[in-house]
Amino acid sequence: MTTAISSTRTIADLLLRAAENHPGSGLLHPRGDAGPDGSWLQPYPELVDEARRILTGLRVRGLAPRDNVVLLLERPQEFLPAFWACLLGGFVPVPMAPLGGDPERWAAQLGHVNTLLDRPLVVTTETLAAELPRVDGLDVTPLSGLYATEPAAAPHEAGPDDTALLVLTSGSTGNSKAVRLTHANLLASMAGKNGHHRLGPDDVSLNWVSFDHVAALLECHLLPLYAGATQLHVEAAVVLGEPLEFLRLISRHGVTMTFTPNFLLGLLNAAADRLEETGPVDLSRLRHIISGGEAVVRTTGETFLHRFAAHGLRPDALWPAFGMTETCAGSIYSQTFPAFDQGQEFANLGTPVEGLRLRVVDEHDRELGPGETGELQLIGPMITPGYHNNEQATRDAFTADGWFRSGDLGRLDDGRLTLVGRSKDSVIVNGVNYFSHDIETVLEQLDGVARSYVAAFPTRAPGSDTEQLVVAFHPETADGDELALYRVLSAVRSGVVMHWGFRPALILPLPKDAFPKTSLGKIQRALMRKRLEAGAYRDTTDAVADLVLRRLGGYTAPEGDTERILAGIYAEMFDTDPEKLSATANFFDLGGTSLDILRLRSLVAQRLGAHGLQIITVLTAPTVRELAARLGEDAGAERPYDPIVPMQVVGDKTPLFCVHPGVGEVLVFVNLAKYFVGDRPFYALRARGFNPGEKPFESFEEMVSTYVDAIRATQPHGPYAVAGYSYGGAVAFEIAKVLEAQGERVDFVGSFNLPPHIKYRMNELDFVETAANLAFFLALIDKKQSLDLPGQLRHLTREEQLAHFIGLAPPARLAELDLTLEKFTAWATLADGLTDLGRTYVPSGSVRTMSVFYAIPLRGTKEDWLDNELSRWDEHCPDVRYLDVPGEHYTLMGPHHVAVFQSVLRKELDRALGDAG
Incomplete structure (x- = not known):
């Protein structure tokens, strides 16, 4: 085990200590050269050296201790050295994730952060720098320009109560708060965590969550560092693109500790039969998986432990946990799952780490007895002192006697915590927190939706792996106008899918008097959830289901294996009863988007062996029956x-x-x-x-x-x-x-x-420019590459230019589009031909x-x-x-x-x- 935490004063000391005491441990990166498993190790001493070279660059820019530095860096091998450069220099790192595809919202968030954090330096990649929206006064520098030949001299000596890290909350646009975590908070947290984890230098951790999430940075980086363990970091797309890769990475690298929200367990359960398609998997070294971010469904967790026991997974390997940014991530762990959870829908969360105390109180902050439900409050050395530049939020977050208000509703049974809901208005889907207000604000902009009569709240079907979203709204349509109501229902559903990437489980068109409001006009979402789960809106849900079925053309039974399999695929994709899905059901009327076409292609290939389904085929034959007929045609016809x-x-x-x-x-x-x-x-x-x-x-x-x-x-x-x-x-x-x-x-x-x-623009576009625009349009390359590559590739032949674009494209994206060099060549040639026609227009x-x-x-x-x-x-x-x-x-x-x-x-x-x- 490592030396006592009392030998350190700051988080920077953790890195320096790890480099001195455990020089053979470090960061595992899964791509690059060296290593039979395709990974390479960056030992902690090398991480220190890289961080110090970046620190030299930061100091050259004139940064002083306590200055804030926003780290807009998505790849672990870029983020972590920059993070440590800040800490070694006494600067305060602020992890941030980009808001792709939405320049107005992104600009608003950047502008808010720029003001909130006192005009920080933003460190990012050259690619992201080129894509940032224009924000007055924003100071941006690419990471590549900060590297110096010589490492910086002695690190800054911070005090224990100095802010070590600021973490942005996921509030509404322009409303994020910055949680202050001091060196003392983080050191106390690491000591407390490892009282449960018991990590040492022989351990290997795995993280796939982005670093703007506090669990990734603290649970899966600082904690292994504290213990001198080796840590593997991969980008989120590696696991989300193929969930089974999570277990394959654990096996390949001998991982002993990792983290994941509950929703991934459900995905793994569904895919268990495919685990060994790429070779044997051994999970016997894995001691525990921390599961947080959303409630652990007992049956999901038990199924996970049972399904993968044959691969060496321990029967007690799953640890349901609770933590917040304000508590330095995981701070309450259950090491007795599932033995202590029999008969419960959700796993309890166990006991707090050393130094942390819990209480459950009523609305007047009076402590309740065991088994009684109230707001969870916490106190201890790992609790944030408050929010940067937001005194009001800090005051609101603490009771008069110094306890932190979690906003979660729970109870304590024999000192073990069980959460039963949230007093905060949000929905957690697949481990991500979505605020009700954000969803309602977007949907209120839609035609046919009454302003101030939209409510977004969670529900959870028994046994579901994650919460689901319910949207209630008052439709501004004429009584009896079913077509208008159906259009609004479709727009609400599409609005949620477009903005957040998932579908509402229920959409409820309700009269205005069905929206209970406080004296200040605030909709009581929690009361609406209770009414829903008590069956109060059953008539509405039945009427909506009937309307949708009729608008989809009624029910026609699928005929033949192809139609039945396709109907099953449509039902699975759109959370519909397969027994009620008609052969005339239209993919787009059901809610399909351009992104869903890609998933459909994958499922059709898996279950019908029909590879290379063209996007245009789905567009022109979107019903189960039409698509089945097209799949049965001669592919070469x-x-x-x-x-x-x-x-x-x-x-x-x-x-x-x-x-x-x-x-x-x-x-x-x-x-x-x-x-x-x-x-x-x-x-x-x-x-x-x-x-x-x-x-x-x-x-x-x-x-x-x-x-x-x-x-x-x-x-x-x-x-x-x-x-x-x-x-x-x-x-x-x-x-x-x-x-x-x-x-x-x-x-x-x-x-x-x-x-x-248009001819002026067309004349600017030679073949390589056109191909670059096409590659960017298809998300094969990023914006900066689309601007830089034409000049770099113009001396090559057309064949070499196109091969270069395909070589840069993410393999998963090429697979989604079923795009080969031959197909991309044909498309680029067609686009160039259209451009050529425009040159004379x-x-x-x-x-x-x-x-x-x-x-x-x-x-x-x-x-x-x-x-x-x-x-x-x-x-x-x-x-x-x-x-x-x-x-x-x-x-x-x-x-x-x-x-x-x-x-x-x-x-x-x-x-x-x-x-x-």
Whole structure:
């Protein structure tokens, strides 16, 4: 074991002590050279040296002790050296995770953090630095520029009560608090933790959680360091992409301690039969798995222990635990699961570490007796002294006699803690905390949802591996208008999926008097949960289920094995009873998104052996029956080209036809089209040349003519509504001109962020630029690479350029897209051909009316983009309306902006077409 903690005064001393006493231990990184298992070890002395070289760079920048440093670093081998450079220099590290795909929310959060933390230095990678939104006064530096040849001299001597670490809470945008953890807090916590863990130098820990989560940093990094143990860190995608890799890593590296929320246990249970597909797995060295972040379901935990016992997993290896950022992560552990939990739905959480005391109190902070339920409060040397620059939050967090208010409801039985709920308004799904207010704020923006009558609260079905979200709202639709109600239900569901990546378990349209409110107008979510679980909303849930079934076309029994297996896949993906899933059920009407298509492809390959299911096949054959028929066709058979892709066909209003962007594909419209259910049909136009035997368009005029013919075959006469995204905006303009020349009315022409003169942009795009844009569009490379690579690769042949892009792409992403070098080459060639057609395009003539939707451009300011580029549509239309929409050029229809964009678009369509109804 290690020397006594009393020999250290600061957290920096832990690293220096580990380097001196345990030079053979260190950080295991799973990628890179050396090691028969594909890993390489960075011993603690080398970590000290790397951190000191970064410290030299930080000091050169003029940082002084106690200055805050935000670490926006996602990879362990980047984050940990920078983290220790801060601590050795007396700076205060602040871990932070990026908010990808949502520049407005990301900018708001960065602006808030910049103010809250007194204008800190932000250390990140060159890639992330290039993607950061513009925030006034934000001081950003890439980590690569901080490395110096010489390591820094002696570390700073901090005091025990100095702040060692600030951890941001996951509050609402612009509302995060920064939890202060002092050196004394962290040292007391490590001593207390290891009283339970008993780690030593021979142990190996595993972490796959990002470092903005306190459990990753304290439980899986500082604690092994304190004990002189070796620690393996992998990125979250490694485990979330293939849950069984969690157990395979444990076996491969002889892991003795790790951490995971309960939801992963459920995923592992479901996949247990596949564990040894890649070779034998031995879990006999694993002493304990800490499970926190959400409640441990007893049956899930027991099943996990039983399923993997044959691989050496100990019967007492699972330790349910409780901890918060404010308690230095894990501080209460149960080492008796499942023996002490029989007959309970959830595991109890055990006893506190040494030095920590617990009590359960009523609403007046009076201590309750054993077995009585109240708020859990804690006191001890590992409890935060408060929040940085937020005196009010600090006062609110503590009682008059100094106990910390956890916000959790629980009881104590023989000193063992059991949680029974939360007094805080949040939902924990798959170990992640989502605040009810955040969800409600987004959903209130949707058409048909009454403001201040939205409630987001958790429920948990008996035996479920995680909590589930319930959304109750008051619909602003006419009584008896089932189609309008169905559209709002679809929009609410899509809004949650787009923003947070999971589906609500229940969506409840309720009258206003069903929302209990306090005298201050706050919805009593806890009371609504009690009513739900007591069956009060059963009539509503039954009515919604009946409405959805009827809108999906009623029930038609699947026929044949392929239809039955597909119905089972659809049911599994959308949490539906497989016995009630119809052969006519539409993948997108059920709630499928563009991301779900990728999962569908994987499941179809696994269960039907049908590899290479094309995305366009799902788009054009989305029902169980249609898809089964397509899967039964000859894979090599040529299908006649039809540019029309029906995204959704329900609704009596004038259809909308949307033209593809410059990459030619229409997947970008999937999430947008979902909001038009029950409103108006939505058709996308897809370029020619994707399918075998198809010849790409040879001229801009041929493309326009082909699209006009297809539109008129679908809708013979006007009024018409056509729009285009980016490159497609020019195509839509030309389509409208032709239709008007044919004597038809075109009442809506939309351009999504494109000016009329596209040849200037097209002339900037040679083949490698076009391929780079396509690779970025497909998430094969990041934004910085898309900007840097064309210049670096231009001297290579086309074949070498394309191979380089594929070589950089994450293998998992290539697998999701079923993208090979051959397929990427064909797609890049098609996109380059479309770009080439645009190089000769000169806008002329005019249309009667236009609506131009503008977002942040690829370069320059939004104002310059509108004033100097987009405004030139005035030359080609006497009546142009310019509509501001959130997001950037590539994200305006992305997950975080599509809900607002669709609302603006649909209102503009109703105005232009006069069919608001």
